Amino acid sequence: MHGSPHIVSDVMTHTVAAIGSGAAFKEIVRMMHDWKVSALPVLEGEGRVVGVVSEADLLAKEEFRDSDPDRYTQLARLADLAKAGAVTAGELMTSPAVTVRADATLAEAARTMAHARVKRLPVVDELGMLEGVVSRGDLLKVFLRGDDEIAEEVRREVVSYLFPAPASAVRLTVREGVVRLGGHVRDTSLVPVAARLIRAVEGVVDVEFDLTGHPGGSAGTPSGHEENAVPSS
Secondary structure, three states: OOOOOOEHHHHOEOOOOOEEOOOEHHHHHHHHHHHOOOEEEEEEOOOEEEEEEEHHHHHHHHHOOOOOOOHHHHHHOHHHHHHHOOOEHHHHOEOOOOOEEOOOEHHHHHHHHHHHOOOEEEEEOOOOEEEEEEEHHHHHHHHHOOHHHHHHHHHHHHHHHHOOOOOOEEEEEEEOOEEEEEEEEEEHHHHHHHHHHHHOOOOOOEEEEEEEEEEEEEOOOOOOOHHHOOOOO
16 A cells, blocks of 8 residues: 655665775775765775775774874774774775665665664675665655655555545645644544554654544544554654
8 A cells, every 4th residue: 555665776876986905095085085975885806895994994093193002902992903004995994894785775774874873885786796875865865855745645645545535534734744634534543553654654754643533433542642643753
């Protein structure tokens, strides 16, 4: 019933800066500066992603440039000290790279980013070959959808199925991504289902209800009660 969600290939950047594992430190810095990115995929062979070099990987060299760390620091920051002495992408990169497939949903990509605590993900095919990059900003593009477009999808994919006329008379409005349903419905027990489905519509910021049941309809809980409202995420 519900419309197909956007996937990574809908929003990702296809033209991507990448480097080989033998790229020198200053070459990496220059490329990040020129492309205005905070991380670069590292490739081997015909374009297989083997790692990612980020600004955090490069900063270790500056952090320890004029310091003489004590033994405790050497033991606690062994990986960072190794990066401080690194001169190529292969030595600096975080490997294996955290990647995502082009057919992953935006929600799946967002969860991967959050779990790995990264801002960008290389997009790869089934062989691990680079196809593009998706960033946090790319994932937020769905919130640029207009209110009219969101309202049309909610009306078509949710309201017409759960609360069809004439048994129900539902008023639907969308303002700044907040969907509001008011009026009368035959079965108020379907309101929690509607809330879940509406929240799954891309671009929806929140859902509000002001619905009452028809006399003789299914006895659901009043629309203002917690059972009929899904907490904001």
